[in-house]
Amino acid sequence: MSAALKHATVGSRLFCVHSAQTIWHNFKSPTHQTLHHLLERCSSMRELKLLHAQIILHGLSGQVLTIGKLVSFCTSPELGDLRYAQLLFDQSPQPNKFMYNHLIKGYSNSDDPIRSLLLYRQMVNAGISPNEFTIPFVVKTCACKSLYWEAVILHAHAIKLGMGSHACVQNAFLSAYVACRLINSARKVFDDISDRTLVSWNSIIGGYAKLGFCKEAILLFREMQKLDVVPDVITLVCLLSVSSKHGNLELGRFMHLYIIATGIAIDSIVTNALIDMYAKCGHLQYAECVFDQMLDKNVISWTCMVNAYANYGLIDYALEMFNRMPVKNVVSWNSIICCHVQEGKYMEAMELFHTMCSSGVMPDETTLVSVLSSCSHMGDLELGKQAHNYIGNNNITLSVTLCNALIDMYAKCGALQTAMDIFFGMPKKNVVSWNVAIGALALHGFGEEAIDMFEKMRGSGLFPDEITFTGLLSACSHSGLVDKGRYYFDIMSSKFGISPGVTHYACMVNLLGRGGLLGEAMALIKGMPMKPDVVVWGALLGACRTHGNLEIGKQIMKQLLELGRYNSGLYVLLSNMYSESQRWDDMRKIRKIMDESGIKKCWAISSIEINGFC
Template sequence: MNIFNAINLKLIKGPLLNPLRYLLCFLHTRSLSPHKEEPTNWNTTHVFVLQNPVLFLLEQCKSLSQLKQIQSQMTITGLISHGFAPSRLIAFCAISESKNLDYCTKILFNVQNPNSFSWNVAIRGFLETGKMREAVDLYKQMLRNGGTRPDNFTYPLLFKVCASLGLRFLGYEIFGHVLKLGFDVDMYVHNAVIHVFVSCGDLGLACNVFDESCVRNLVSWNSLINGFVRSGFPREAIRLFRDMQLERVEPDEVTMIGMVSACAQLEDLNLGREIHWYISESGLTLTVPLANALMDMYVKCGKLEAAEEIFDSMVNKTVVSCTTMIVGYAKFGFLDIARKIFDDLPEKYVVPWNAIIGGYVQAKRSKEALALFHEMQATGIKPDAVTTVHCLSACSQLGALDDGIWIHRFIEKENFNLNVVLGTALVDMYAKCGNIAKALQVFHEMPERNSLTYTAIIGGLALHGKALDAISYFSEMIGVGLMPDEITFLGILSACCHGGLVDEGRKYFAQMSSIFRLSPKLKHYSCMVDLLGRSGLLEEAEQLIRSMPMAADVVVWGALFFACRLHGNVSIGERAAMKLLELDPQDSGIYVLLANMYRDSNMWEEAGKVRKMMEERGVEKTPGCSSIEVNGLLYEFIVRDKSHPELEQIYDCLVSVN
């Protein structure tokens, strides 16, 4: 006989307790909180369970057929008509390892007057299975049912759904229900309300709920503090922490993770050290998540040694710990150490792959970054949007159009959302790899653009000599209310330079400080000197250099020197060349170009002196280097380099071209 049929039915007939008390028998109230979930406590030693062994068998249930046998026994004995038994049946269908949500709702809809716990546990079952919208639909059914009123355990679950899906307006509606029923004074409901508004980005309303409430605890403070941090308002988070201290609320690990993250966003090393000291002095346990946050803060604040010290002292290093240090070592140029940590990882998820690839891109070692990208695919790790952004940046650096096109096709195949970051990376890649038409196409296909997107297309148009188009997009950018930054002005000044638009260049250069409150940097002065110099306004260009608030570098003097060569102005060219040789006496190119300038002006004696000076200083001419992409592969060529296996065919081709 089946064990489920072998129950002594006499034991089933026992006294029934108040159904409201049973709720506490097998679900801890904190398990319904959106902040902290604990394992379900079925409480199989409860007197009612002991008096009705069929309920105990639910925990042993492994299939739907077995669960139906238990339900049959409940129906035969009349146990199903009492509040506790069907509630426990629904709970097992909703949240046990043998859950079956379809059958859960069938029982729920066929039980007479199911209590609020039955509805709540069913909603929780859908929520924990990821069926968020179905959980909301169940709440609507509960309201339509009319016989059961939601309670203070219902709303934290619903707010968790709204927070997870970003359903801001639904959150407002449910909050209205909470106020109407008077559950806003419940601690868990209050914290869930703050959590949902913070998650949906409505920090103002979250603060109002927080400030006006008479019930708030550490969870309330943590929700608000971490909400400000996640939304990019670290100073407000720090202010809240100070207020929390004044109210003598003791922080915990979650509070300190928020504070450390705020310091990381601000890149405030002194405050970060103060928080670290506070953690040590207050006796808080340096858990792995908190240690990871501290390492991230020190890396972002430029203190790699402090992050390294925490990392080395950690007993249990996680993938997050290692990834943080990979980013840190790569940021400071220690790619070999970063690669060793990466290689030693037992399991490599997409995040550490992104970290190491991004590190190589940041270090301008893009060929190796793309090689890692191909290795990542070979190991079966699926790239995500962050991976593709890094790889598109690598293609931009190399001019690797074929690789960039392949990545674009991969993005389309995987249906990645063409958000601002990914779209801007595509625009930048196509522009820098020579396909400005495709860059413009992607630009116009993007559903949303920001200032970086406009900056990318303006710079690309400038690079391709389309000065008027670049100016048009700059005007459009200002027209839609986006603010240009220093890189945007670098692009627009470069466009003016390529187009020979002197008056426009002067105008935009002046607008940087007069309208947009941006201080021109060396690169902006270099563009202006280049623009003026190409147009033959050499005296104005030299005067601009003299008026600079900072010392001119080799790029600025170089722009003037090349312009002097172009226009044959030896006197200014000499002064520019001497400045260049002061800054970099080992640059062979300056000697050669200066000598050539003298020869062009028939100043043979001066040209000879330059050559002699070059020999006396032991300066040798640096061989030129170029690269080309063929069929997706990059090839580098150096003057007098004979290492390529197809050397003879290459030289034959060059001869035929000449």
């Protein structure tokens, strides 16, 4: 039996040990033996409750191993009932290690895994020493909830109990440290494992892949090859995901050739990962080739190709691929709706959303965020309200992400008060929530209120990011708060360690320009650590027109010509400046440059909606 146990999972080994104990157990009576063996063939909670009733009637409630068998069945994720298991456990006069282990295992796989940690503490306090079966399930909870310090304490306890070198225990801690994003701690555990299994290799390679350490993941795979450790599907998917994230085509092609050369058996998961890798590495034709050669395409395969076309802006191809899909799930619908939103086809995205609902597929949070984003960009308050009502009517939980999308939608559709009501009604707020609220106030010209919101954010203990300062500087710009704008621009780097980006410089140029400080704005641009973009020059040029400063306007034009930046709006703006100053020759020169460079004025279009028709 020892050879079989070496390669078994923790759960199956736990069952084997209990079965062995049952063989040597002296039953109280023939009835006891019969009931115990019937428990081993039990297939439903209904049968178990009937057997439990018989156990009580025959005065066998004090038989620890038999009650343990009841607890074991109740902790089964497929057939069991954890509440009943807890009831049995609580009624047992002396719960043993076997009961504790099974109940801890059950909670570690449940929606309330923290209970396994509490049970572990109860077990230790009761004087029952945990074993190599107990620890992995408790550590699994630490991994699930990213409880780093709890994992460290458990690790120390496991070493103290002499279980630090058990392979299943080490693999559990390895996975927990990866889940807590502590790759160095995970690597130390991996290096200490004397008898590494494929689980060990996959955990550490997967950890490096997840955290973006491409080189380390590749080196470990090469070490696997040297040691003749045969990779499995999980290993291949981990390495292909590294390739996808970093656009490392060389690694992706190497993995593909390795699969072909070794003839290793792969499934649709690996094939889908290959499609995703080639698409993200810029080789759409290879992705198409892998997809076309697939014999058993599933919904994920089709969705991968939809995403591939969408990422290249080939929205028509994406839609054609989507329409060919034999089966569509919520992820497929999300992909096609999202790609329409990204391409600015907001009305088409809304039409797809309605088709999705009509097809019987229930939208999820991602769908609704895309829909609300479409409403925001269109400024369609009525559609936005309909989306909000849909959320309420279908009892969809208002997550933080969904609330943030609603705030953004209402603010951009002109309903600032509704946006603020949602914000202040949120029980939990993240950095994005505060950013959206600050941006909403800035958009509507409430600069002082946006600053006050920023200070409240700091008071809440959350750390601002780049987007926070974009909203804050925009608020100062729209409200003419020059001194406060300068102050917040300075403390970005000095106090919060955030280097200003092009967007922050554009906000500052706009702020200074509106205040008539054109010289200071020009000096700020010259001191930028990066090249100014069209938005920066546009902000300054707009200020030049407002204040009638043609000299700086000409300097801007010179910079644009040297950089080869041809934006029709800026040229039209400068042309209008010359026209307003009655400098007709200069105006004609600008128009000539536009004609020679093929720069055409963009037509402005406005639309109104009456009774649902534009």
